Amino acid sequence: MxxxxxxxxxxxxxxxxxxxxxxxxxxxxxxxxxxxxxxxIDRACASDTPPDLVxxxxxxxxxxxxxxxxxxxxxxxCFPIPGPITERLSAVAQRHRIHIGGHQFExxxxxxxxxxxxxxxxxxDGSVILHYRRxxxxxxxxxxxxxxxxxxxxxPADMFPxxxxxxxxxxMIPCGEIxxxxxxxVLTLQGAEIILHPTxxxxxxxxxxxxxxxxxxxxxxxISANVAGPIGFxxxxxxxxxxSHILDFQGRTLAYEGGDAPCVTVSAVIEPDxxxxxxxxxxGTSNQLIRGRWEAYAPFYQAAHFYPTNSFLNRPMEVxxxxxxxxxxxxxxxxxxxxxxx
Numbered sequence: 001m002x003x004x005x006x007x008x009x010x011x012x013x014x015x016x017x018x019x020x021x022x023x024x025x026x027x028x029x030x031x032x033x034x035x036x037x038x039x040x041i042d043r044a045c046a047s048d049t050p051p052d053l054v055x056x057x058x059x060x061x062x063x064x065x066x067x068x069x070x071x072x073x074x075x076x077x078c079f080p081i082p083g084p085i086t087e088r089l090s091a092v093a094q095r096h097r098i099h100i101g102g103h104q105f106e107x108x109x110x111x112x113x114x115x116x117x118x119x120x121x122x123x124x125d126g127s128v129i130l131h132y133r134r135x136x137x138x139x140x141x142x143x144x145x146x147x148x149x150x151x152x153x154x155x156p157a158d159m160f161p162x163x164x165x166x167x168x169x170x171x172m173i174p175c176g177e178i179x180x181x182x183x184x185x186v187l188t189l190q191g192a193e194i195i196l197h198p199t200x201x202x203x204x205x206x207x208x209x210x211x212x213x214x215x216x217x218x219x220x221x222x223i224s225a226n227v228a229g230p231i232g233f234x235x236x237x238x239x240x241x242x243x244s245h246i247l248d249f250q251g252r253t254l255a256y257e258g259g260d261a262p263c264v265t266v267s268a269v270i271e272p273d274x275x276x277x278x279x280x281x282x283x284g285t286s287n288q289l290i291r292g293r294w295e296a297y298a299p300f301y302q303a304a305h306f307y308p309t310n311s312f313l314n315r316p317m318e319v320x321x322x323x324x325x326x327x328x329x330x331x332x333x334x335x336x337x338x339x340x341x342x
Contacts, residue, residue: 008051009225016063090126216251
């Protein structure tokens with residue numbers, strides 16, 4: 001039995017470290033972003049409805065690199081995990097005895113010259129217990145870029161990690177990767193009951209719909225924290241964030257904030273035992289898991305090879321333009337597979 005518990009989205013503002021000229025200036029921006037987020041966590045924990053788990057937005061501390069070369073971005077603003085960002089949050093987790101889900105751009109010592117778009121989960125004793133490097137990226141490096149080397153070092157389960165906690169089984173999906181059904185499904189097949197979704201995104205109907213779909217089709221709770229104020233990709237700071245959202249395992253809204261002001265009001269009670277009962281006893285069409293015909297789909301996935309693996313196995317991706325020849329290969333592969341594209 002798992003008792004009900006409370007999740008809260010920390011809708012915090014974020015300034016851009018890419019605007020700094022030196023690593024010291026970037027660190028000052030990152031520290032200020034951390035301070036604002038911690039102040040909001042403290043506010044949530046001092047409220048009448050203190051959380052057991054909080055989720056912070058994607059890019060909350062560094063912002064995105066805005067086309068900066070990888071070597072420069074690593075030098076300016078990337079850190080390992082554990083490292084300076086998670087260490088400060090670990091102290092907060094210990095002080096309040098809560099779980100903290102967050103995101104940062106990670107420099108990995110085992111892969112020099114590369115950085116990753118990484119989600120992490122810290123438990124109440126301050127330990128980092130989940131560490132997910134985003135696979136599906138548009139402009140950033142991915143483990144898929146060095147797939148053979150990555151698979152040699154990282155187990156399949158750790159590529160899409162799900163951790164057992166006193167709150168239930170938790171996985172994480174950063175931002176736009178919520179639009180990729182396979183990621184949430186793989187987490188579910190590994191036992192995920194709660195998916196944390198740090199995001200930093202404008203209003204996109206497709207992505208808002210994807211949140212509902214991923215929660216309902218996998219029968220998982222989804223806790224989606226977006227940035228306050230302008231999104232990270234808005235260099236002129238004109239595009240608002242907001243819309244943090246908590247959904248239950250049938251895709252129903254438990255808490256939502258349509259505005260982009262800093263807040264801790266997107267908060268709801270999570271009931272893992274209700275989810276487990278529904279998964280086991282609901283025989284209707286709302287329980288897609290009980291009718292899963294996974295074997296039928298496997299041959300099609302095995303035959304599908306669009307975007308090439310190991311695109312940057314022998315050298316790191318330096319700038320987003322380096323992706324172009326690999327996107328052209330993917331387009332040719334799509335045509336070869338019979339897809340009609342212009």
